[in-house]
Amino acid sequence: MKFLDIGEVASRSGFKPSALRYYEDTGLIKSVGRVGLRRQYPAEVLLQLKLIAMGKSAGFSLDEIAAMFGANGVPELPRERIHARADAIDRQIRELSALRDTLRHVADCPAPSHLECPTFRRLVEVAGKRGVRRGSRKREIGPGPG
Structure with missing residues (x-):
């Protein structure tokens, strides 16, 4: 399985690396580890970030968006x-x-x-x-x- 480093995720998603780190700290997304100092993410994180962006555009808070993801990061949309x-x-x-x-x-x-x-x-x-x-x-x- 190919993982994406934080720079590639930032580039492909449009989110700044600082936002990605914040989303990880709050449990919205999860990295799978590091290569050197660079966090690595599964490719599915790009879909999660699209859903986060859509939720924010719709006016949902980050807490509300976080509640829409199950423990394994799969969307459970109410x-x-x-x-x-x-x-x-x-x-x-x-x-x-x-x-x-x-x-x-x-x-x-x-x-x-x-x-x-x-x-x-x-x-x-x-x-x-x-x-x-x-x-x-x-x-x-x-x-x-x-």
Whole structure:
């Protein structure tokens, strides 16, 4: 079986060697040993890293991603949690689309003043209500990261 050294894994995966070492320290990936000072990985690590990248892009934390790998590194993907995340992304897409449309209207509004534009005033009202709901939801759940 051919193993890949950390430099080759970094080159082929796009992850920095420091990220690979961190992922190994946290148990996301495993090396099989060293040749000199260079860590060696099985070729399957490239698939694991693709799954990690996809999970991060989807908004999963590294702890959540780690829980999706079994003890032997084989993915055990929780379908319900993935469906829930896809639903959250759908909501985010709708919100971002509405925000984009609002910004385009503001940029292109023919009214002499935005405050004179009924569409602008309606969009601001809707955005304000959405922000209040989002803010109250955060308070119910607890403080956010920032």
